[in-house]
Amino acid sequence: MSSHDLAASADAFVDQVSRAKIIPVLRTRTAREAVTAASRCFDAGLTMVELTATTPDWPQALRQVRADHPRHLVGVGTVLDADQARIALEAGADFIVSPCPAPAVRAALASRVPFMEGGLSVGEVLASATHGVAKLFPAHVGGIDYLRSLLAIAPGAHVVPTGGVALTDVAGWLAAGATAVGVGRDLVEAEDMVSAIREALDGP
Structure with missing residues (x-):
């Protein structure tokens, strides 16, 4: 792959993340729960999900979600070493998150x-952003004001805050300049996910 192709691929991913706005982080107790949660997210209109390498049998879940939803983006998060990265690639991950x-x-x-x-x-965060999209984690430590200050010195950086992010805060993070927001339990446990997403994006 040429450097031009790599740049085009990175730009396309930034665009996909920006349009997604919300990235569900599916840290579940079982692979089956991860598959079910991913299906609910896609049925609710979301375009990408992040499974996690802390979920038992996550490669099996990844292969199943990929097979069930070939037109959506399925990534793997909490990837901490090269072995996990290789397994995620072999199982069909569209993107990887650490x-x-x-x-x-x-x-x-x-x-x-x-x-x-x-x-x-x-x-x-800024070093990671030079490669495309950076993850701010755990986002709740600094909060929305921290992201706003960070982007004041790097207005072109693409950052996705994740970790302790409530659905009610999604609109605030986006208004502060987040490219998208990673949301976990708050979203997965929502009884009416479609309404929960709409309210999160509209804000209070």
Whole structure:
């Protein structure tokens, strides 16, 4: 793949994340729960989901979700080492997410799929953003004002806050400049997910 192709791929992923607005983070107790939660998210109109490598039998869940929803983006988060990255690639992940700087993961991926690398400090987040989309984690530690301050010095950075993000705060994060927002339990446990998403995007 040429450097031009790599840049085009990175730009396309940024666009997909920006249009998604909400990225469900599916940290479930079983692979079956992950598959069910992913289906609910897609049925509710969301376009991408992030399974997590902390879920038992997550590669099995990833293969099933990929087979059931071939037109949607399915990634794997909480990827901490090269072995997990290779397994995720083999199982068909469209993108990979780490909660912290993970050079070994980036090297293992070799730009074959987009990599959303996480960080909390200004240096970590901005370094990750130079590769495409950065993950701010855990987002609740600094809060919305922290993201706003961070983007004041790097207005072109693409950042996805995740970790302790409530659905009621989604509109606030987006207004502060987040490219999209990662939401976990609040979204997965919503009885009426369609209404919950609409209210989250509309804000209070």
